[in-house]
Amino acid sequence: MNSADSESLARRLLAAGYVEDSLERADVAILNTCVVRQASEDRVYSKLHELKEWKTPDRTIAVTGCIVAKEGEALTRRFPHLDAVVPIGDYDAFIANLEGRYDYSLGEALPHAGRTGVSHFVRVIQGCDHNCTFCIVPRVRGREKHVPLEAVVAECRQAVADGAKEVVLLGQNVDDYHDPDGRGGLAALVRKVEKIPGLRRLRFLTSHPQDLETELLEVMAASDVVCRELQLPVQSGDDMVLRRMARGYQTRHYRAIVDRARRLMPDIGLVTDVIVGFPGESEAAYLNTRALIEEMQFDVVHIAMYSPRPGTFAATRMVDDVAQEEKLRRLNDLLALQREIAARKTARWIGRDAEVLIEGHDELNRPYGRIRQGKRANVLRGGEIAPGDVVNIRVLQATAGQLTGLLIPTNSEPAA
Numbered sequence: 001m002n003s004a005d006s007e008s009l010a011r012r013l014l015a016a017g018y019v020e021d022s023l024e025r026a027d028v029a030i031l032n033t034c035v036v037r038q039a040s041e042d043r044v045y046s047k048l049h050e051l052k053e054w055k056t057p058d059r060t061i062a063v064t065g066c067i068v069a070k071e072g073e074a075l076t077r078r079f080p081h082l083d084a085v086v087p088i089g090d091y092d093a094f095i096a097n098l099e100g101r102y103d104y105s106l107g108e109a110l111p112h113a114g115r116t117g118v119s120h121f122v123r124v125i126q127g128c129d130h131n132c133t134f135c136i137v138p139r140v141r142g143r144e145k146h147v148p149l150e151a152v153v154a155e156c157r158q159a160v161a162d163g164a165k166e167v168v169l170l171g172q173n174v175d176d177y178h179d180p181d182g183r184g185g186l187a188a189l190v191r192k193v194e195k196i197p198g199l200r201r202l203r204f205l206t207s208h209p210q211d212l213e214t215e216l217l218e219v220m221a222a223s224d225v226v227c228r229e230l231q232l233p234v235q236s237g238d239d240m241v242l243r244r245m246a247r248g249y250q251t252r253h254y255r256a257i258v259d260r261a262r263r264l265m266p267d268i269g270l271v272t273d274v275i276v277g278f279p280g281e282s283e284a285a286y287l288n289t290r291a292l293i294e295e296m297q298f299d300v301v302h303i304a305m306y307s308p309r310p311g312t313f314a315a316t317r318m319v320d321d322v323a324q325e326e327k328l329r330r331l332n333d334l335l336a337l338q339r340e341i342a343a344r345k346t347a348r349w350i351g352r353d354a355e356v357l358i359e360g361h362d363e364l365n366r367p368y369g370r371i372r373q374g375k376r377a378n379v380l381r382g383g384e385i386a387p388g389d390v391v392n393i394r395v396l397q398a399t400a401g402q403l404t405g406l407l408i409p410t411n412s413e414p415a416a
């Protein structure tokens with residue numbers, strides 16, 4: 001979501017004649033911020049402290065993103081060197097205010113990486129109508145606003161015409177998408193977008209176990225364009241904790257969805273989020289989460305230690321009663337468990353073929369990209385390959401996080 005906002009702001013700045021440059025040479029620095037966890041928020045403050053050295057009367061520092069909704073103008077009192085506090089989406093007014101301040105010599109600036117990259121993020125819902133007790137998102141992003149289906153399709157079509165090969169439909173709870181004029185939900189939208197000529201891949205995130213519909217899984221299973229990856233946060237493997245989190249489902253519902261998805265798409269990549277140390281999470285409750293992770297065999301698990309977010313139900317009405325050291329122990333225990341699971345799962349790719357959408361070249365000049373199930377893949381002997389190409393590899397090596405494979409030349413055997 002933040003990447004999509006950064007893209008939107010950058011596109012507007014580029015259209016207004018600004019260019020990307022290094023921080024040392026730049027006139028304007030804009031921080032797009034996340035406050036979903038305390039650690040993210042702390043990073044914003046530390047960056048703002050660092051920028052004090054950089055600031056001169058001719059330079060502008062602006063902050064946008066969720067911290068603006070949370071802290072507002074209090075930020076300028078705390079950081080007097082901060083020039084502008086820009087609400088999410090209110091970019092045009094900010095850019096209008098900058099007008100005339102800077103006189104550019106465009107030829108001197110670094111070439112920007114190009115805004116029409118391989119993947120294009122399209123926001124289909126802003127905000128969230130759920131009220132998970134730990135989550136600050138509804139407070140900082142507001143209630144759900146759904147983008148009309150035709151507008152989403154038009155944006156995707158334009159992105160493909162501009163060179164994108166993949167579009168990613170975004171919503172805090174993307175499964176809840178429905179066209180405001182009644183033209184259908186996410187499955188209908190996905191059906192429309194996947195038919196855009198030239199589009200090679202379609203992803204959507206983030207799903208919610210309470211709202212994910214079987215119809216969507218069937219659309220995924222039948223499509224060559226929709227990626228075989230589901231981002232489906234479980235948050236806890238304990239029903240009591242899920243209830244206290246107000247997630248709206250129990251573990252048996254979650255298991256049933258995963259079971260349905262895997263029956264339709266046995267090779268589906270499954271990504272989840274887990275919080276450890278939520279208020280009231282006993283050792284037994286924690287072990288239920290551990291057991292669920294072992295049982296589900298996720299490809300990726302994002303694990304966070306609970307931190308109270310001001311203004312949320314959990315922060316105001318529950319006691320943060322799991323000690324920090326205990327949260328850390330649970331976090332490390334799950335990280336170690338998931339490392340083993342991920343290594344075992346990726347090892348199964350060795351000897352198999354996979355389709356890779358190339359995103360760029362690494363420091364060794366090897367092309368890399370992602371397979372349809374979401375894993376990163378490096379391509380050996382693929383020097384002529386460019387970002388946006390779709391190639392096939394035969395996987396030779398696998399680590400927990402990525403695959404490495406040999407390019408399979410079209411219509412022939414792998415290069416010797």
Ligand code: SF4
Nearest residue numbers: 128130132135137172
């Ligand atoms: S569904 Fe996601 S974004 Fe919405 S309140 Fe729950 S955790 Fe936050």
